[in-house]
Amino acid sequence: MAKLKIYTFPDPILAQKALPVARVDASFFRLADDMLETMYDAPGIGLAANQVGLLQRIVVVDTDFEMEELPEGISPPAGSEVVGGALITGKNPRVLINPEIILQEGTITLEEGCLSVPEYTAEVRRAEKIKVQYLNLDGLTKTMSADGLLAVCIQHEMDHLDGKLFIDRLSPVKKDFAKKRLRKERAEREELDRLKMVALTKGSGIPSSSSKTKKKGI
């Protein structure tokens, strides 16, 4: 398993539509594993392929697991799983390929966040109950019903596959405000990283990785 890079707003891949998976082959087991590892590590309750730079209609979700910080000096029970210093229990990972909502009912408003929209949350209204048809990792057509948080999570991830973020569902004024703030914060983070890099490489003889040598395409 490998942890993947999570793309954040305003990366253009987050605004692109993912393509349907034509054939589910064995490589999807690895991809789903990597996406789940990335999601748990973040930690998050859902992740769509766009967020890790792939334009394929695949999402992973788990709204059931629990994480508990391990107190210093305490070793985890045998056989338990530790991610980023926290004990993780009650995993219930689901992988949905080419998901489609075939039924929806009611409305629910929950506060949402997103691994691709760091440090920002807002209330979003969605369907309260859904029925989804999808392919599983064996390439078989399945359906599942979901309500509450799981239904919201699946709808949020499916929006990603259509190039839509939860902030795109806010009112025009709120959306504009959120996007301006997020762009500003990202620029500040990048500037801070650049300064750290300069401080690290100054006088050490190591060339800064910020030197721009672009790789040529074939």
Ligand SMILES: [Zn+2]
């Ligand atoms: Zn998201």
